[in-house]
Each structure stands twice: as C-alpha cells, then as structure tokens.
Amino acid sequence: MLSKAKVRFIKSLQVKKYRLAEQCFVVQGAKAVREVLASDFKVDLLVGTPSFFQEKLAAHKASEVIEASEKELTAVSSVETNSAALAIVRMKPAGRPVIPNDNFTLVLDDIRDPGNLGTIIRTADWYGVPLVLASEETTDLYSPKVINSTMGSFLRVAVHYGKLDQWLSTVNIPVYGAFLDGTDIHKVQFGKAGLLVIGNESKGISPGVAKWVSQQVTIPRIGKAESLNASVATAIVLDNLRRS
C-alpha cells in the first residue's frame, strides 16, 4: 500500500521545481516501466500491482518496491488509467553533448508543447537519431506528458538543454533548418551527417539560431494549410534525411 507521504512525493514530481530538486521523474504504465527496468537508468521506487510483480522482471533493480492496487496507482498517476505500474527514475547527469560527425542530430529551438517534444523524441528514436539539443526555453523532457508521449524512447535518445548558438558555433557539418521558403526537401541531397533545426510552433526558428543554418529546407506544400505541426514537420524531414 502507498503511504500518504509517498503519494504526496509521487504527485509532487508532476511539478518541474520538485523534479529538479529531487533529480528524479515518474514513468507510468507497465510497458514503459518494464523498459526502464531493462535499461541502465536507476530506479528509486517501483510501484506495481500484484499481477505486475508476477511477471519475471528486474524488480530487484529498484531501491524500493511497493505493491499497490490499480485504484491507488491511477490515483497517483497523471494519465487517466494506470492499471499496472509506476517507477520513480533518477535523472542522468547531463554532461557535455558530443555532436556526432557521422550521424544526424536534432536541434529544437523552443518547442513548447509537451506532446510535440515527446513525439519528436519517439520519431528521432525510430530514425536512429541519438542526440537532441534543446534550447533552454524548450518544454521540460521530464514532465509526465513528455515522458508518456516518447513511448519509452527517452531511454535511447539523449536530450541536452543549453545555449543552441554556442553549440552550433562549434560544428563543421551541414546545419539544415526547416523554413517555409527554403529548398524543397525532395530535391536536397542530405548526405550522411548534419544537424536539423526545428523552430518554435508559432514563431519558427529564432534569428540567433537561424544565422547558423547553412541550408534552409522546406516541405513542399500541395494544398492550402498554412503550416504543419512541429512534430509532423520534424518527422517528414527526418524521413527525407534517411532516404538520401
């Protein structure tokens, strides 16, 4: 059973301030929790239903294990129903990102919507992009909404927050940026390595970041929508990058 203190603690981690102070975050749902247990992330607390613990899984990896009912689990979760498991996971120390010279890196200039960020990380994982550089204004990776919408991909894609122009000033590979008036992505030869900058949902790429873009690229529009959702645009460009 979950004590009142534990319930309070788990719920407090929905707020960024407390996540930062505690250096940990919540992972919800049986599938994601199984993946965390199989990863090299440190699990401080594992909460699961009796039937969840009947599975053969690495529960011993968790510093603390508590059995709870579905009702208790759903009550502390931010998702509508959580019928099986929840883990409190320790953040990894960020360190300095090493931008690969032989792969693509995503650069997010102020992505504000948590669903977009989570979906972008999931798509980066699908296309084998190991690193995401995010501006300091980009929404927090560790919020429950972002973690949930990555569908486990936060385990495989490293996300670093910092000053984009400082990072971009150091690279010697092409920097592509998604704009509304660049070269048609169907006609660009992307090569094997580079960075891809995606801008804010309504304002696009900021001038301070745009000046580091070596090639502006554009998704061809056949119809009449004014723009595309940021996570959709990222996915379309990644698919074109991987085709080259």
Added chain:
Amino acid sequence: MLSKAKVRFIKSLQVKKYRLAEQCFVVQGAKAVREVLASDFKVDLLVGTPSFFQEKLAAHKASEVIEASEKELTAVSSVETNSAALAIVRMKPAGRPVIPNDNFTLVLDDIRDPGNLGTIIRTADWYGVPLVLASEETTDLYSPKVINSTMGSFLRVAVHYGKLDQWLSTVNIPVYGAFLDGTDIHKVQFGKAGLLVIGNESKGISPGVAKWVSQQVTIPRIGKAESLNASVATAIVLDNLRRS
C-alpha cells in the same frame, strides 16, 4: 456581454451529445474565426472583443453578434486563453462521399486521440488531400480539441463518418495500408490516385478493413522505437505519396 444562458449553451457544445442535437460546434481564436467567416460555413453566433470587431471582417455573416471581454471569452472557451473571438458554426449536411479517382483519400480506421485526428486533417490539407473517410469509432471531428488542432483545415478537408468496408468495397483504385511489415515506402511507386488506410493508435488496422488493402506499406525504421505516432506516420506516408 454574454448572458448566462449563452454561456451555458456555448459550454454545452463541448459535449458530443449536445453538438449532435444542435448540429453546431465551436470555433475558437481570432485566426480560426476569421477563416470561418471567410468560408461558406454558416455562423450562428459570433462573439468577439471590441478590438476584434474593429477589424474589417464579414461579421454580418453571423446570425447573431455579441461583444464580450477577453475574460468572458476565456471563461467559455476550452483553450487556456482566448483573447479575441469565438464562433458557433453550423455543421454541413454530410451527404454521400464521392471518392475521387484522380487524387488520394485518407481512410482512418478508429483514430481515438483528438490531437491526432486534428493534426491528420491539417496534414491532409497541406498535401492537398480533400477527403477523409473515418470509421464510426473514430473520435468526433467537432470536439473543440480536434477543431483547434486542425488549425482551420477542417474548412477545406471533408470528413465523412461511416462503415469503411462498405466504402472500400466500391473502389477501383489502389488501397494502401500502413503496416509494420509491408513494402518500404521509399520503394513504392504510388501513382496519382488511391486510398491510404491508417489504423488505430495501438491496434493498427482492423481485419475487416485490412482485407480491402491492396498494398501494405511500411515506413523504414533505422532506430529502435517500436512504432510511430499515428499522425506522424500519416504525414510521412503522405509526403512519400506526393513525391511519386
């Protein structure tokens, strides 16, 4: 000023049952409301701030016009802030969909997430796809969340709900379906017309619909994510369709 009765009426339209009974739905935000006024949709009620009405717009199109404060507008809206305008718009009679023989049509087999449906309609509009056929279980087009995430594209893309297998049984053009083990979309010659079936977020395409698919197609995976978000997958396939 908005009367209590109007406030109640507007809020009631967040619920599908009342939308169906009244045959109308809510459009929120200055940009979307401007687009509705410029379209052939019938506007029953237009609510706007004094500064919104200072713009030259077709406010005379609305059967009823009410001036309100930002605070009043936000109070009746489902979005966090609505600082300018809201419209109550009449649904168009659905009629029978005419599946074009010279363009692509999207077929949605049980898309449940409102954000996904809205984003798919927006992307269809970008790629010039005029028609979406949705299974009866697909989430309601007219919910505020869906209408908002279409970013105005619901005005240009017709969405019909009905029995997919009945519609699919009548077509003589290719029916593509997004699966995890079909032909690589980078290698498919899509031609100029066809239908593209997208399945449910967790279960994929149902057997009753899958049997009408003439070619299974797959987005190539380079990394390790198990799947892609449904709206992202739709966008990637549409981009490939339009490249052929």
